[in-house]
Amino acid sequence: MKGLRAQVASFDRPARLLMVNQFAISLGFYMLMPYLADHLAHGIGLAAWTVGLVLGIRNLSQQGMFLVGGTLADRYGCKPMILTGCVLRTVAFGLLAVAGSLPALIVASALTGLAGALFNPAVRAYLAADAGEERRVEAFAAFNVFYQAGVLIGPLAGLALLTCDFAAVCAVAALIFGALAVLQVRALPPRPPQRRGNEPAWRAVAADWRTIAANRPFLLFAAAMTGSYVLAFQVYLALPLRARELFGDRTGLVTSAIFAVSALAALSGQLKLTAWAKKTLSGPRAIAYGLVVMGSAFLPLLPGPYGAALGTACGVLGLTLCAALLAWGGALLYPFEMDTVVRLSGDRLVATYYGAYNTASGIAISLGNLAVGALFDTGVPWLPWTVLAGTGFVCAGLVTRLHRAGYLAVPSPVPVPG
Numbered sequence: 001m002k003g004l005r006a007q008v009a010s011f012d013r014p015a016r017l018l019m020v021n022q023f024a025i026s027l028g029f030y031m032l033m034p035y036l037a038d039h040l041a042h043g044i045g046l047a048a049w050t051v052g053l054v055l056g057i058r059n060l061s062q063q064g065m066f067l068v069g070g071t072l073a074d075r076y077g078c079k080p081m082i083l084t085g086c087v088l089r090t091v092a093f094g095l096l097a098v099a100g101s102l103p104a105l106i107v108a109s110a111l112t113g114l115a116g117a118l119f120n121p122a123v124r125a126y127l128a129a130d131a132g133e134e135r136r137v138e139a140f141a142a143f144n145v146f147y148q149a150g151v152l153i154g155p156l157a158g159l160a161l162l163t164c165d166f167a168a169v170c171a172v173a174a175l176i177f178g179a180l181a182v183l184q185v186r187a188l189p190p191r192p193p194q195r196r197g198n199e200p201a202w203r204a205v206a207a208d209w210r211t212i213a214a215n216r217p218f219l220l221f222a223a224a225m226t227g228s229y230v231l232a233f234q235v236y237l238a239l240p241l242r243a244r245e246l247f248g249d250r251t252g253l254v255t256s257a258i259f260a261v262s263a264l265a266a267l268s269g270q271l272k273l274t275a276w277a278k279k280t281l282s283g284p285r286a287i288a289y290g291l292v293v294m295g296s297a298f299l300p301l302l303p304g305p306y307g308a309a310l311g312t313a314c315g316v317l318g319l320t321l322c323a324a325l326l327a328w329g330g331a332l333l334y335p336f337e338m339d340t341v342v343r344l345s346g347d348r349l350v351a352t353y354y355g356a357y358n359t360a361s362g363i364a365i366s367l368g369n370l371a372v373g374a375l376f377d378t379g380v381p382w383l384p385w386t387v388l389a390g391t392g393f394v395c396a397g398l399v400t401r402l403h404r405a406g407y408l409a410v411p412s413p414v415p416v417p418g
Helices: 002-009 013-044 048-063 066-076 078-098 102-131 136-161 166-187 201-213 216-235 238-280 283-296 308-344 350-377 383-404
Strands: none
Touching (some): 002 013, 013 078, 013 102, 013 136, 013 166, 066 102, 066 201, 066 350, 078 102, 102 308, 136 166, 136 238, 201 216, 201 350, 216 238, 216 283, 216 350, 238 383, 283 383, 350 383
16 A cells, blocks of 8 residues: 555656546446446336346447547547546436436436546546656556556445435435546646647548558557457456356355455556566566466366365355456556557557547457357357457467567557548
């Protein structure tokens, strides 16, 4: 904790504010979202397909709009997008507290996702610019600690508030985002937008997007890294499915424990892993090592010749190891991954690049979840874990190959003529 305080104190005020901002964003989001599906199904009584529709719209509105959010941040400034995102989340969570009809729930869900698409690229671009090239890795390491702290505390706070009702959870989450908006207005200095010019907005945006589409090193790196997001998402999909096989109706408690293990592992290891990697590894090698660790996380879940009692014990150990290794692998690669995106952008249109990167990862998560679900449906016990492990190893190999071929050393993209 002392090391974290010292590291955070070494940054300028805007960077410190953005780290606290990320903790509050994570706290408010995870206070509410883990319990939304149950509220929709049992609190309001929606059919299963409508629950899926509402949740799917939230994911689609966020992942599909990341590129637009990043583009707006570069054109109009990061601070306005951060403010707009916080205000939209305030409105969306307030609406969820009172919404009882499907149209109102769809609007609230879409606003929730759109808010994330607006402030996520803007926050990361602002932090990267404020930390500077020399300290970007350390800044994103500390940033991830604050994010993981919100992941750990948020569900516990939401569970406590549920003793009142779900509306109380929504109200507190809305208040958090409302307070964030006020704080950003008062304390976050504005940064001039990167994209200036007198040409029509649509032409400028088209030119920016063509620049990204022509940046082959960035596109190859984004493609190689999509597997890491598929693997990280298995805390929500594959691990709960395995917990259901082991514990039946007690899955909820086990899943909460998995989230806690994941968050605690990331919190305990982030700064140490980043400091070690900076001393001993290049950025691409740190990313490759992290991918190997994430792939290895699924090996303990391979079935073995155990009896019933021993099989359950080994299953618990496997789930714990998997959650911890996924968190440690992600903690190892994340700061270097964020730094690589900035370097491949040539420190230009950074928010747009982050938006494009997040959009690619969102598409990969959706397709990956379909594939993982299909693997479970085959009924072959070892197949999902083998494929997931192989995904991490293949992605590590791709990043290593890009590094050796010199793609990740490219200082800046070649702009495409308008």
